[in-house]
Amino acid sequence: MMKVFDNPAVETWPELTMRPVMNLKDLFPLVQSVFESIREKGDNAIIDYTNQFDKVKLADFKVTQEEIIEVESLVSEELKTAIQKSFDNIYKFHNALKEQVKEIETTPGVRCWRESRPIERVGIYIPGGSAPLFSTVLMLGIPALIAGCREVVVCTPPDRLGRIHPAILFASQLVGATAIYKIGGIQAIGAMAIGTETVPRVSKIFGPGNQYVMAAKQVAQQYGVAIDMPAGPSEVMVIADDAAIAEFVAADLLSQAEHGVDSQVMLITTSEKLSKEAGNALKRQLNRLPGKEVAEKALENSPIILFHRIEDCIAFSNAYAPEHLILAVDNPRALVKEVINAGSVFLGNYSCESAGDYASGTNHTLPTNGYAKMYSGVSVDSFIKKITFQELSPEGVKSLGKIVETMAEAEGLQAHKEAMTLRLNFIK
Secondary structure, three states: OOEEEEOOOHHHHHHHOOOOOOOHHHHHHHHHHHHHHHHHHOHHHHHHHHHHHHOOOOOOOEOOHHHHHHHHHHOOHHHHHHHHHHHHHHHHHHHHOOOOOOOEEEEOOEEEEEEEEEOOEEEEEOOOOOOOOHHHHHHHHHHHHHHOOOEEEEEEOOOOOOOOOHHHHHHHHHOOOOEEEEOOHHHHHHHHHHOOOOOOOOOEEEOOOOHHHHHHHHHHHHHOOEEOOOOOOOEEEEEEOOOOOHHHHHHHHHHHHOOOOOOEEEEEEOOHHHHHHHHHHHHHHHOOOOOHHHHHHHHHOOEEEEOOOHHHHHHHHHHHOOOEEEEEOOOHHHHHHHOOOOOEEEEOOOOOHHHHHHOOOOOOOOOOOOHHHOOOOOOHHHHEEEEEEEEEOHHHHHHHHHHHHHHHHHOOOHHHHHHHHHHHHHHO
């Protein structure tokens, strides 16, 4: 179970904030060999690797329109309704945050503004193993839809019969995916990064995955393709005081622990009573989980930390930069401004992390492994480029002319100066 630390000194925090080590560099030679094979053999390499890694031989790995239509009867009405409501909430939230064009006159006769343009072709990777993450199709596909991406390519691994989970197909057609491929793992990332006869090369790749997928995304950047963010195992931190409900806290910790043995969960609290109650609740709830063994191993790498002051809890959280942060405290809104580093924050006893994972409207594709210190979660901004514009009138040339001439000359760039001087003389 979880180890308990009592008011650890600041100098010990770096060790306490370390994640379980995952050395992806050991996987890079394998990833490079798969990528080079895809470059040389194209579709044939994809077929071979799908046979080798997924144990299914597919002559054609592009999902047909008939297969997409068929899912209507394979997904229950209850699940379709739930997916549609989740779609509506995610769309409403992300659409409301689109940047509006604002034109600024920086000086008389000089007008500047910025406009967004979609990345034309993006790739989305959806894991499809024991947990087919159709919710991630919504989290990535909806911002791409709002951004206006011309092509949205989805790759997800097939099962042993060469099929895709019906809910993944249903969600993919809901978000307007332009092509869906039965490809998983390293070969999926390689296909989208390099391109084959069937799979188009994309400009940016999104989506979670196992250590092989994470390594492949890092290597993909060497092939001129952008990725959403560096990724690591899932994590949650709960900051709690006496107002927290122990059963809720335990459930939130287990909801992340069940993702994998390398997941990390943390309880940071000012209440010794709460820490003991949550520990007992963890034991009870753990025994009810089908994936008990996975969650149990994750808890072994996860601490309970007692601090005397809530300020120390927040400071430790900012040092750790959690993917998910739950503030199960008496007045969570009073702490909002103090949160500097976190992927997504959940306020109060009723804001379970599961709500953000599925249906509240925010995105669940978030920075892990401390990257919340410099990365944001996925949003519409992740699928667009921002282009600046400026327009100078003759008045603007007069306003900026002398400034530009002086600065260009000081840098020794005579042609830069001349470009402005010619216009000044023309106006005179």
